[in-house]
Amino acid sequence: xxxxxxxxxxFGAMGQGMADMLLSKKGVEIVGxxxxxxxxxxxxxxxxxxxxxxxxxxxxxxxxxILESTKPDVVLLCTDSFVEGAYPKIKKIxxxxxxxxxxxxxxxxxxxxxxxxxxxxxxxxKANGVTILGSGINPGFVMDLLVLQLTGAMSxxxxxxxxxxxxxxxxxxxxxxxxxxxYTLKRYHERIEKNELAGHVGFNQSVHMIFKGxxxxxxxxEQQMEPILTNVDRKxxxxxxxxxxxxxxxxxxxGYLGDDLFLKMDHPQQIEPQLEGIHTGDYIxxxxxxxxxxxxxxxxxxxxxxxxxxxxxxxxxxxxKPGLKTMIDLPIPRAILGDMREMIDTFDQ
Amino acid sequence: xxxxxxxxxxFGAMGQGMADMLLSKKGVEIVGxxxxxxxxxxxxxxxxxxxxxxxxxxxxxxxxxILESTKPDVVLLCTDSFVEGAYPKIKKIxxxxxxxxxxxxxxxxxxxxxxxxxxxxxxxxKANGVTILGSGINPGFVMDLLVLQLTGAMSxxxxxxxxxxxxxxxxxxxxxxxxxxxYTLKRYHERIEKNELAGHVGFNQSVHMIFKGxxxxxxxxEQQMEPILTNVDRKxxxxxxxxxxxxxxxxxxxGYLGDDLFLKMDHPQQIEPQLEGIHTGDYIxxxxxxxxxxxxxxxxxxxxxxxxxxxxxxxxxxxxKPGLKTMIDLPIPRAILGDMREMIDTFDQ
Numbered sequence: 001x002x003x004x005x006x007x008x009x010x011f012g013a014m015g016q017g018m019a020d021m022l023l024s025k026k027g028v029e030i031v032g033x034x035x036x037x038x039x040x041x042x043x044x045x046x047x048x049x050x051x052x053x054x055x056x057x058x059x060x061x062x063x064x065x066i067l068e069s070t071k072p073d074v075v076l077l078c079t080d081s082f083v084e085g086a087y088p089k090i091k092k093i094x095x096x097x098x099x100x101x102x103x104x105x106x107x108x109x110x111x112x113x114x115x116x117x118x119x120x121x122x123x124x125x126k127a128n129g130v131t132i133l134g135s136g137i138n139p140g141f142v143m144d145l146l147v148l149q150l151t152g153a154m155s156x157x158x159x160x161x162x163x164x165x166x167x168x169x170x171x172x173x174x175x176x177x178x179x180x181x182x183y184t185l186k187r188y189h190e191r192i193e194k195n196e197l198a199g200h201v202g203f204n205q206s207v208h209m210i211f212k213g214x215x216x217x218x219x220x221x222e223q224q225m226e227p228i229l230t231n232v233d234r235k236x237x238x239x240x241x242x243x244x245x246x247x248x249x250x251x252x253x254x255g256y257l258g259d260d261l262f263l264k265m266d267h268p269q270q271i272e273p274q275l276e277g278i279h280t281g282d283y284i285x286x287x288x289x290x291x292x293x294x295x296x297x298x299x300x301x302x303x304x305x306x307x308x309x310x311x312x313x314x315x316x317x318x319x320x321k322p323g324l325k326t327m328i329d330l331p332i333p334r335a336i337l338g339d340m341r342e343m344i345d346t347f348d349q
Numbered sequence: 350x351x352x353x354x355x356x357x358x359x360f361g362a363m364g365q366g367m368a369d370m371l372l373s374k375k376g377v378e379i380v381g382x383x384x385x386x387x388x389x390x391x392x393x394x395x396x397x398x399x400x401x402x403x404x405x406x407x408x409x410x411x412x413x414x415i416l417e418s419t420k421p422d423v424v425l426l427c428t429d430s431f432v433e434g435a436y437p438k439i440k441k442i443x444x445x446x447x448x449x450x451x452x453x454x455x456x457x458x459x460x461x462x463x464x465x466x467x468x469x470x471x472x473x474x475k476a477n478g479v480t481i482l483g484s485g486i487n488p489g490f491v492m493d494l495l496v497l498q499l500t501g502a503m504s505x506x507x508x509x510x511x512x513x514x515x516x517x518x519x520x521x522x523x524x525x526x527x528x529x530x531x532y533t534l535k536r537y538h539e540r541i542e543k544n545e546l547a548g549h550v551g552f553n554q555s556v557h558m559i560f561k562g563x564x565x566x567x568x569x570x571e572q573q574m575e576p577i578l579t580n581v582d583r584k585x586x587x588x589x590x591x592x593x594x595x596x597x598x599x600x601x602x603x604g605y606l607g608d609d610l611f612l613k614m615d616h617p618q619q620i621e622p623q624l625e626g627i628h629t630g631d632y633i634x635x636x637x638x639x640x641x642x643x644x645x646x647x648x649x650x651x652x653x654x655x656x657x658x659x660x661x662x663x664x665x666x667x668x669x670k671p672g673l674k675t676m677i678d679l680p681i682p683r684a685i686l687g688d689m690r691e692m693i694d695t696f697d698q
Contacts, residue, residue: 021504024504024505137502141501141502142502145498145681146498148681148683149495149498149681149682149683150645151683151684152490152657152658152661152662152681152682152683152684153486153490153491153649153650153653153654153657153658153682154653154654154657154684155370155373155653155656155657155660155684156373156684156686157684157686213683214683214684214685214686214687215685215686215687215688215689215691215692216686216687288684289653290649290650290653290654292645292649293645293646293647294643294644294645295643295644295646296499296641296642296643297642297644298642300502300639300641301502301639304502304503304504304638304639305502305503305639307504308501308502308503308504309501309502311504312501313501328680328681328683329680330680331677331678331679331680332494332497332498332501332677332681333498333501333502334497334498334500334501334562334563334677335500335501335503335504335505335506335563335637336563336564337505337506337563337564337565338563338564338565339564340564342564343564
């Protein structure tokens with residue numbers, strides 16, 4: 001069997017990380033990279049990544065040209081967070097009869113937030129015999145898939161609390177600004193009023209994926225954003241948050257069953273949480289029979305984790321039935337330490 | 350769509366628990382129960398379970414009769430731990446063109462321990478268009494599937510430690526005897542020499558499932574059994590372990606990659622662990638990139654957990670391609686709180 005062929009669309013932090021990971025794996029090769037960053041377009045991948053590459057490629061800004069000249073098994077789409085932005089790109093890939101795995105957060109479970117585009121994507125994927133999957137650590141794994149997996153050991157579930165506490169300290173200026181780090185409360189409220197702070201994207205996806213996975217329908221979905229004011233001076237590589245300003249933002253969300261609060265999500269993100277005694281981690285508490293209380297400390301790394309999950313889902317997406325799929329439709333992701341081709345279902349299996 | 354139809358073969362603790370759980374679920378019904386226990390044969394299920402049942406059935410000791418008179422979608426086989434004992438029953442079910450989910454521990458990953466019977470079962474299942482699955486909490490979920498799922502967020506894995514610490518206190522006289530609770534060291538060694546103490550069944554399965562899932566092949570697999578001697582008097586509902594006798598048994602296992610110890614498993618089982626400061630729990634420590642350290646405290650309940658997982662896998666087994674499958678081939682188990690029929694793939698999906 002030939003190597004599995006992968007094209008990467010979007011060569012930012014995620015795309016670069018996936019390229020790096022793919023180059024270390026057996027049975028898979030990168031056959032194309034697309035980005036609009038003029039500093040890297042028309043350069044060789046080996047030059048931009050500063051490493052030797054067996055089957056080197058040029059980074060191009062023209063996806064049509066890449067899709068027509070290569071025959072990839074899958075495109076890793078790392079350009080957008082929202083369905084509206086990702087859809088035209090997904091459409092293009094699918095119409096070339098190629099599978100898509102995307103880091104777009106809303107694509108991990110788009111059925112509630114975008115029912116019409118979801119139907120369009122599902123029909124298009126089936127008509128072209130390919131699979132579309134949105135994945136990542138959050139949403140896509142730690143606050144949803146893992147929660148559902150744990151309920152698999154339960155005969156009944158009455159309430160779920162999910163909490164992800166992480167540190168923003170590793171992140172760069174863009175994220176510092178998006179999460180309001182170092183803002184005064186006044187500036188924070190100004191930007192909220194102008195709808196300029198997105199905060200965490202993905203609660204709609206995680207909450208509905210959990211409800212759907214359990215066979216339930218949420219009667220109400222809500223989410224909130226609160227500033228995390230620091231009581232001490234905090235400083236990270238790319239930001240300062242003096243006492244009294246924002247160290248970050250706490251996102252919360254709720255899913256209701258009837259009038260009951262069935263599912264509660266908490267996701268405080270800040271720089272240097274340990275300076276006020278806050279330990280990072282992923283916490284899942286599921287009440288029912290039997291109760292399950294899980295913690296992962298420190299939290300699963302969101303960066304490497306998202307890169308890894310998307311690459312690790314490649315064989316499952318290739319094997320999957322056509323259509324718009326989610327993580328709950330496919331076998332579990334797992335680290336791929338052998339030859340990736342051995343995971344591909346062959347006709348006589 | 351008609352209710353999903355289930356037959357239970359083996360009406361011990363697991364079979365009874367599954368019957369109880371199925372009676373609380375929507376879209377599924379029990380159409381037959383088989384057991385050889387003369388106290389319950391030819392009695393109505395409603396009488397034996399002391400609850401009202403909509404579609405009541407008689408407990409019979411003749412599986413051929415049940416399989417010929419009902420048309421179940423799946424048989425839950427809860428009679429055996431080992432492949433040798435389960436195989437003829439699985440063969441019978443599959444030849445009637447019916448899916449099987451079994452609690453037989455060795456069936457969770459039988460390919461290394463029983464390669465010829467595995468091939469037979471796979472061929473038989475495919476020839477008859479049905480699916481065979483072994484499942485349970487351990488093996489089948491907490492020391493293997495969950496480990497693999499966490500590696501899904503990793504780009505590389507260098508070492509894995511898995512530890513399950515549980516209490517035997519809830520268990521009855523049979524388990525107390527199987528785990529040597531209250532034995533003197535002398536009696537323990539006598540029974541070991543006669544090969545009468547099986548200890549935990551499942552390390553071969555868990556270790557090889559993990560290696561296979563990661564795309565690796567173990568160069569060496571080993572397992573050991575050690576007595577857990579208590580330094581204080583311990584007492585549970587069905588056993589006493591005075592100071593100096595066995596409170597239980599510690600099972601350990603290792604999987605090697607080349608000469609390196611890649612995977613280490615620890616499973617101490619004992620009554621009243623807290624009397625010597627031991628906290629029960631499931632612990633998974635995976636080294637690589639990124640590292641993941643997970644704990645579930647207290648441990649996932651092995652009894653209700655196994656019952657729940659097998660029932661929760663029913664729709665996935667019905668949907669699956671024919672053949673001998675394992676938990677790593679199918680979508681994640683999840684609690685089924687809605688109508689089970691909604692999880693069945695229909696032709697036009």
